Amino acid sequence: MKSLSIGLVCPYGWDTPGGVQIHIKELAEWLISHGHKISVLAPVTDESALSEPWLVSAGRPVPIPYNGAVARVIFGPLASSRVKQWIAQGDFDLLHLHEPAIPSLSLLAGWAGEGPMVATFHASISRHKTMNMIGNGLNPFIERITAKIAVSETARQTLKNRFETEAVVIPNGINLTKFQHSPAKPEWVSANTIGFIGRFEEPRKGLQVLIDAIPEILKSKPDLNVLVAGPGDFEDFSKKIPEHILRHITYVGRLSEEDKGQFFKSIALYVAPNTGGESFGIILAEAMSCRTPIVASDLPAFKALLEDGKSGALFRNEDSADLARKIVKLLDADTDRSAVAQAGYEKAMTFDWDVVGSQILSVYELALVGNSRVSLASDNRFWNRLRAND
Amino acid sequence: MTKTILIIVFALLLGAWYLSFLASRLDRLHHRVETSWEHLDALLQRRAAIALEISHFAAIDPATSFLLTAAAYQAREANIIERSDAESALSETLKLIRTQDMATTTESESDILAGLVRITEKISVGITIHTEAVNTARNLRSQFIFRTFRLAGHAPLPMRYAFEDDIL
Numbered sequence: 001m002k003s004l005s006i007g008l009v010c011p012y013g014w015d016t017p018g019g020v021q022i023h024i025k026e027l028a029e030w031l032i033s034h035g036h037k038i039s040v041l042a043p044v045t046d047e048s049a050l051s052e053p054w055l056v057s058a059g060r061p062v063p064i065p066y067n068g069a070v071a072r073v074i075f076g077p078l079a080s081s082r083v084k085q086w087i088a089q090g091d092f093d094l095l096h097l098h099e100p101a102i103p104s105l106s107l108l109a110g111w112a113g114e115g116p117m118v119a120t121f122h123a124s125i126s127r128h129k130t131m132n133m134i135g136n137g138l139n140p141f142i143e144r145i146t147a148k149i150a151v152s153e154t155a156r157q158t159l160k161n162r163f164e165t166e167a168v169v170i171p172n173g174i175n176l177t178k179f180q181h182s183p184a185k186p187e188w189v190s191a192n193t194i195g196f197i198g199r200f201e202e203p204r205k206g207l208q209v210l211i212d213a214i215p216e217i218l219k220s221k222p223d224l225n226v227l228v229a230g231p232g233d234f235e236d237f238s239k240k241i242p243e244h245i246l247r248h249i250t251y252v253g254r255l256s257e258e259d260k261g262q263f264f265k266s267i268a269l270y271v272a273p274n275t276g277g278e279s280f281g282i283i284l285a286e287a288m289s290c291r292t293p294i295v296a297s298d299l300p301a302f303k304a305l306l307e308d309g310k311s312g313a314l315f316r317n318e319d320s321a322d323l324a325r326k327i328v329k330l331l332d333a334d335t336d337r338s339a340v341a342q343a344g345y346e347k348a349m350t351f352d353w354d355v356v357g358s359q360i361l362s363v364y365e366l367a368l369v370g371n372s373r374v375s376l377a378s379d380n381r382f383w384n385r386l387r388a389n390d
Numbered sequence: 391m392t393k394t395i396l397i398i399v400f401a402l403l404l405g406a407w408y409l410s411f412l413a414s415r416l417d418r419l420h421h422r423v424e425t426s427w428e429h430l431d432a433l434l435q436r437r438a439a440i441a442l443e444i445s446h447f448a449a450i451d452p453a454t455s456f457l458l459t460a461a462a463y464q465a466r467e468a469n470i471i472e473r474s475d476a477e478s479a480l481s482e483t484l485k486l487i488r489t490q491d492m493a494t495t496t497e498s499e500s501d502i503l504a505g506l507v508r509i510t511e512k513i514s515v516g517i518t519i520h521t522e523a524v525n526t527a528r529n530l531r532s533q534f535i536f537r538t539f540r541l542a543g544h545a546p547l548p549m550r551y552a553f554e555d556d557i558l
Contacts, residue, residue, distance in 0.1 A: 140415055143526060146422065147519050164529075166522040168515050362512045366519055369429040370421065 010042035011104035013061035013072035043074040115374040146367040173356035182261025195267035206273030216324035264290035272296035288344035311343035419527040430516040
């Protein structure tokens, strides 16, 4: 395949950690290593801290509540003109928009651009009346997109319910080699150490479900240690936790990618008590690639990733008693644990970037068949064409 | 009086703009139906060519070889009505070779088999995108406003193909 010039659009603040941002970063790096020319447009809070030469800032993001979390996005006239400028200067073969169906840069880029466009839908959102209304208004926009990718079966179903449109399922990629040589960290290692990573202050990440399960686990595992990692104000969060439980929780701060590998290698179990809003669970796949056994809530996305319990144990969503039972059971059974970890590792292999990247490239290839390039939609309006001919 | 006329003229202009907006939406979809079909067609032709190459493998028995050759030719020469059935038949036949022992393949032969896997992946993406474009176009065309104002013009109604989801 010839070298392509591709514009990727990230809807969320580049310097806030998140699955979509990491996916875009790794996709960009994979595409560059395969000889393609990449430019990523994203909202950025602190422009002086940018390290990637291919990143273009669209301005500071504003936090808005969305889908049970806070989304840091950007829109409005200023962002819109930056998008147009980026498209006009980029001379792209193709635009790849991420999560374009929310008010964000991706939506703006999709309206401003014309030509081959691929969109990836990450979120799974339950069917909502207001969402349907918005959905109908967005139909003409959704039609402009040449090819749609959903990151999971549930994301595909969401898209189908909202817009009655079909998408190709391509999972998020993971650099499996990334964590392969991470060593375990001695002070974290113990037979009864379990781990949690995420923005713990957000209810849908479900740390509270895990905390409520601790008293029950302590009955058979008095030396339990729960490692919590993730961005947020833990001191403030821990005020609500009783002292005798807090003693068994260690907050290790926000982890770098390097620390993350060490984290997974050190713990005996990874727990994902998320209560909703997940469409894939990239953190689970990362844990699986480290052969870390998993206990996760039975959200459809997790169920699919863990192959109905074959490559990780599932508990009833928001049921702390069931979670405690599953954790104790898995901590007690060494053979089960290693069987689950091995199955998880094999499943994770199918998400390797080389597999995922070439699937995305074949979607690009399909979107490019019209032989046109990306241009500004406004340049194609007939009165602007008349002006250009003068 | 002039006010009423102005309002009517404005409403007409607005209506005309809206109709042209709808027509351009439909036009874009028609265009996509054509290009995605061209691409899918090319991929299917390449698959038929690969099937013919496979039928000449030393490890393939004469009966399978005969079936493959026949299916590949049928897929290549099918007219637009028979196409879908012929391609599905070729998919079925290609499934046969997966069940056979291909341990004795040479290097170039395993290259061809790997090529078949790649092309099959692309075909399944191609089918999704094409059927999606066809369905969206047909949905729009069936809407009242599109029918009343004949916004589709002389474009033929996009054809639906009964491609199997599980093509290989």
